[in-house]
Amino acid sequence: MTETPASAERRREGMTTPPSGFVPRWQREYSALAVLFALLLFLAITRPAFFSADNLRDILVNNSYVMIAGVGATIVILAAGIDISIGSMLAACAVTAGDLAHRGTPLWLVILATLAMGAFLGLVNGGFVAWLNVPPIIVTLGTLSIYRGAVIWYTQGVWIQGLPASFLFLGQGTVWGVPVPVWVAAGTVLAGVLFLQKTRCGRHIYAIGGNPLAAELAGIRVNRIRLLTYVISGMSVGLSALVYASRFSQIQSNTGIGFELLVITAVVVGGTNIFGGVGSIWGTVCGVLLLGAVDPALAYRHISSYWEGAIQGCFILFGISGDALRTRKR
């Protein structure tokens, strides 16, 4: 395996082999895991009712759509990009899905069309980033408002209601006793891990995030892969939108406002370096579960949900402070 800056950093931090297996071997992800366990332990002592099967199941189901979109966002950030348009993409995809389902389109076609919509929106983002060389923050800041405006334009601000039962199965049904959203999330996570660890393209993403110039010189088609990461992000948001739209029986045009913040927080808290090259899907899983546990924990501690945004923000700062201190020392 060639030495990328990312792998060099891993080596410096005392890890001799790059993470190639299913099990994360590096401690970056463990900090989120440790905080998660600490929070759970604290709740176990102070509020044992938190651990009822229903509550845990609710947490998993409520956060499955964050987890699905988080896989795509992790891949974008690993390649040193950023996508802050995911909230608006979620709305666009949810409206696509809801509108088609409402008109009685067969389920497979709804799924296909929603994924295609997500891929298309991601392609627009990626096209500007990779082909026209516009900085990702500007592109996705622009498309954040473009996609949102387009959704309101299309729906005229009217909620989509009256979704058929076959569609609602995606968000509310169970298979072998496990809710469908959890299956979908688990499948996406596995696919993401396999893609990043076992495919050539996945390794190239780490290389690009570590040092784009070196990756280019090593013969990696940097632009093509950067484009791909945005398309993957779009598709994962499409999948996430399917689960999200079918969980509630109506879709509003302000769906997913602030969703990007939640997802990026989860990724960063999960130990992925915001500048790319270092991190993993497993970290994001820990990050999502940690953030997902905070909200019900607040409710159990009788703290108003008005403070939720502030607490999420603090988690981001906490998540990156470790990286900042490390680079500072060097």
Added chain:
Amino acid sequence: MAFPATLCVPESDDTVKTEAIQRIRATRRLRWSAFARELLLLALLAVLCAIFARLSPQFLDSDNLREIARHFSEVGLMALPQTYVILTSGIDLSVGSLLGLSSVALGLSFEHLKWPFWEAAGAALGVGALGGAVNGLAIAWWGMPALVVTLATLAIYRGLAVGISSGRSITDFPDSSSWLGQGTIGPFPTQFLLLVAAVILAGAALYKSPFGRYIYAIGGNETASRLGGVPVDRTRFLVYLLSGLASGLAAVVYVSRLGTARPDAGSGIELDVISAVVLGGTDVAGGDGGIIGTVLGLLILSVLRNGLDLINFPQERQPVVIGALLITAIAIDRAVRRRRA
């Protein structure tokens, strides 16, 4: 001087002169091409004005022009220090949330602490500066990435604003408080004159003071600036502090204009602020751009918004146009830059 003859390269007066002249010519040429972007923006502004004046007879009405000026003053106040921030290759996404938090601080200190309005306005400025200082500390001294820090404080400040006020708006300000937001001095809206003063101050600081030189130096090459003795950390801290202070000032203008302090004040306004700066030609990679461009970007943005309003283009659809304009402008700018390089 007693140098060996071989070392004394004889340089005739003529070559020195021609070289000097060439150098001066080169800089003069550079000057013109440096203003090419501003001239282009000016042309775009003129075209937009012509189109809207043709489409809507009210556009050039003095009441309408005053209205435009009232609306862009808040965005403009925040766009000036945002220009500094982006010139140092940073970004401040938290300005809108900080506007909300500052306006809540104003409202609460007026309502609960019974402070007079203008003292409560001081509280808003203080909270704004404090919020900016937190960003600056995290970014300049702890070396955290600006994008993530301000994304986090975007959530934190908004969360604090909503949490402290329990999501409630505060009204019942005295009539005297509307002077800044609704009053006029001569033919001009009060806040417009405030903005003009701020533009002159910000321009002078950027183009004529060491502080401004430091900002360009840091954006150009941070390591080189550090080695060259530029106070990198202090300058970057100051830049975010100023950005926060401007959010506080904009909050005062906002409350004074609308007569209500809302926790959701200014949500999404960061898009307008950053659009104005970036549309004005300031490079998000830092080191290139300036206040003149930002003023032009701001004017284009507000003329566009007002014109779309006048031709009854729904407000909730306007982000589509503005977002598209932003991305297209940057894509063109990038293409030109790449060809020149």
